[in-house]
Amino acid sequence: MEGILQTFGLDWPKFISQVIIVLLVYFILSKYAFGPVLAMLEARRRRIAEGESNLKVIEAELGKAEDKVQSMLNQANLDAERLITEARESAEAVRGQKTQEAIKEAQSIIEKAREASRLEHETAMSELRRDFGRLVIDATSKVTGKVLDDGDQKRINEETAGQVAL
């Protein structure tokens, strides 16, 4: 064995120096390279795992939020439909009420106009009678040449009014 090693160039000082070099590389790489890199890989792996678990939580919360939004939308649609129906009914009721009021007002206006027309007609007829009576009295006094007293004028007026039926 010794002979083989000598043949292949084994030299103890050189061997020991190479052992020291290998040990130095081993310790320095372990401490300053593999340790930090493995720690970083582990930190990254943990971060990814946390991210994935957070993603699941977020997905679950998103699902809940979407359900909630959907239920709120459904509720809002129902409320909106109800409000529209109520508004439509209310508008219908108001319209009917206003129509009735308008009809009543129109009838009242027509009634008042009719009454005013009747009163105006009666007034005109009364004036006409009076004017006609006076014309009859004037004509009678001119025809008869007689001055008619108050009693005659009253009687002629009454008779004229009684005979004139306008």
Place this chain on the structure above:
Amino acid sequence: MFAFDNINPLIAAGGINAPEIPALGWISNSIVVAVIVTVGVLLFTRMATKRMELIPGSKQNLVEYLVEFLYGQVEGIVGKHVAPKAFPLLATVFIFILASNWFGLLPGVGTIGFGVTKAPLVLEVMETPLLRPATADLNMTLALAVVFMAVWAWLSISELGFWGTIVHIFGPKGGLQGALKYLLTPIFIFVGIIEVVSIVFRPMSLSLRLLGNIFAGETLLHTMGELGEKIGLPSWMAVITSVVFPLPFYFMEILVGALQATVFSLLCAVYIKLATTHDEAAH
């Protein structure tokens, strides 16, 4: 026309022994390369991991990718429990061997050095290359294997305990019970002795395999580089062939460098797995 009879493989990098650099005392050219590779690897990893962030830069990304990939491989072989303890050594071994192997393919390694000069800055005979792949030196490959075996022994004993390790090697396996267990105990003890012999030879097999492959690669590249000159081609053609002939083998050596780093660390991982596996029947 061509003199094929005189073609012998050129022993690369000054021979199988890593020669000492004249001006540096006992320090060999492979130690110089080992130091350069060490400084290079450490500087790069330090730059990549100095300010680590959750969103990595290009250097950090490369180191993280390499570490993650290697950790996955180690974990797949030795298991989740042992992986954190075994990974630093196995990753160190892989990265160091890979860097050393590929460093040997850089221009100037094995071709710049000291020797008999025929003109200023031109060598007639290369005696001591300035640089030599660190893994083409038994001192380095054996150092790697010995450090691994020390960590392997510590891992085995820390996982199974001292007595547990003895039982693991020599004890009956396969959950044998009753008379059969005692009947086969001598066989298992004999198998244990063979196992111990194989364990003792592991550093040698690991180191010589790596040394042989890398040194053979260096030798191949040197031989192919000087083939044109050796077979008597004109000097202008020899210059061209010194580039063309080794080129395919450079690509092969890139592959061999990666393969040998993988084989060495893979075997180490398997040895750890074999030594730290709990016998299910014992629990």
